Amino acid sequence: MEKVLITGGDGLVGRHLTDKLQANGYEVAVLSRSEKMNKEISYFIWDVEHQTIDDSALENVNYIIHLAGAGVADKNWTAQRKREIISSRVDSAKLIYDQLPENHKVKAIVSASGAGYYGAVTSDRIFTEQDDSANDFLGDVCMQWETAIDTYKEKNIRTVKLRTGLVLSSFGGGLERMAKPFKMGFGAAIGSGKQYLPWIHIDDLCEMYLFALQNDTVKGAYNAVAPNHITNREFSEALAKCLAKKIRLPNVPGFILNLYLGEMAVLLLKGSRVSSQKIQDQGFKFHYTEIEKALENSLKK
Numbered sequence: 540m541e542k543v544l545i546t547g548g549d550g551l552v553g554r555h556l557t558d559k560l561q562a563n564g565y566e567v568a569v570l571s572r573s574e575k576m577n578k579e580i581s582y583f584i585w586d587v588e589h590q591t592i593d594d595s596a597l598e599n600v601n602y603i604i605h606l607a608g609a610g611v612a613d614k615n616w617t618a619q620r621k622r623e624i625i626s627s628r629v630d631s632a633k634l635i636y637d638q639l640p641e642n643h644k645v646k647a648i649v650s651a652s653g654a655g656y657y658g659a660v661t662s663d664r665i666f667t668e669q670d671d672s673a674n675d676f677l678g679d680v681c682m683q684w685e686t687a688i689d690t691y692k693e694k695n696i697r698t699v700k701l702r703t704g705l706v707l708s709s710f711g712g713g714l715e716r717m718a719k720p721f722k723m724g725f726g727a728a729i730g731s732g733k734q735y736l737p738w739i740h741i742d743d744l745c746e747m748y749l750f751a752l753q754n755d756t757v758k759g760a761y762n763a764v765a766p767n768h769i770t771n772r773e774f775s776e777a778l779a780k781c782l783a784k785k786i787r788l789p790n791v792p793g794f795i796l797n798l799y800l801g802e803m804a805v806l807l808l809k810g811s812r813v814s815s816q817k818i819q820d821q822g823f824k825f826h827y828t829e830i831e832k833a834l835e836n837s838l839k840k
């Protein structure tokens with residue numbers, strides 16, 4: 540049985556992915572900051588800040604999936620929070636790299652990255668994996684995160700980076716927060732409503748991690764976003780429809796979000812189109828291509 544070590548494996552994506560990997564015959568181990576109870580998973584403790592890791596965490600590992608990271612949308616972006624967002628992704632990747640023994644058995648590392656790689660901009664341009672990282676906070680986070688992953692090539696490990704859009708899931712995450720005002724009847728589009736919202740259903744994302752593990756030709760960066768591009772207005776309308784609600788209010792003005800969220804408001808106010816052609820050309824097939832179907836599935840409990 541091949542063994543997959545998932546960093547941050549107890550989060551939204553990690554839990555779903557663990558089930559998928561186990562169903563496909565993999566043994567799963569999780570690196571976490573705290574002890575957890577689950578008989579079918581071995582948990583190992585690490586402390587990224589102090590650069591310590593359980594001695595046996597890397598034993599017999601065949602694949603690493605790097606999901607760990609302080610939530611980008613969980614707290615306002617103070618200077619300290621920004622450092623934490625970067626360090627929890629970059630220093631964590633370095634910690635594992637430094638601890639890998641000479642005779643390691645790791646064949647590939649597949650890491651999360653973000654569609655924010657291309658920056659907080661609203662335009663009709665369709666970004667592809669060939670584009671450079673943006674010169675803003677999220678662009679910089681993703682660039683540093685991916686650079687840390689690319690160092691693994693020096694240890695003959697195949698590297699894959701999945702630049703992920705908003706993950707739609709029935710188990711929480713951004714969708715749960717976005718759906719709340721709609722459920723209460725005062726949902727509305729945000730800002731101009733014209734900003735694009737790259738998204739992916741959690742089943743497709745976890746299928747893509749599995750696809751990346753199992754296909755040796757999958758290498759480098761891939762956009763993990765559904766093929767259909769939607770604006771914030773279209774997303775809001777689909778969300779309202781799915782919850783059998785009507786949008787009665789005007790768009791939430793951008794300045795209110797700027798006041799309340801500061802720099803982090805760009806997560807809601809900006810967004811471009813991002814292409815999923817590269818992973819599709821590699822043979823990956825999306826199950827959820829339409830937002831309505833993805834929302835319908837994600838909002839059912």
Ligand SMILES: NC(=O)c1ccc[n+]([C@@H]2O[C@H](COP(=O)([O-])OP(=O)(O)OC[C@H]3O[C@@H](n4cnc5c(N)ncnc54)[C@H](OP(=O)(O)O)[C@@H]3O)[C@@H](O)[C@H]2O)c1
Pocket residue numbers: 546547548549550551552553570571572573587605606607608609610611623627631651652653654703704705706707712713
């Ligand atoms: N969900 C999305 O919409 C989305 C979109 C784009 C990119 N991504 C990226 O995909 C990855 C997985 O997303 P997710 O939604 O599953 O995230 P999540 O639910 O927030 O889980 C991330 C995990 O990272 C660990 N973590 C948190 N803060 C940490 C810190 N300071 N140091 C080390 N570990 C820390 C936590 O595990 P422990 O508490 O067990 O240590 C947590 O469960 C993340 O890197 C995220 O940025 C997600």
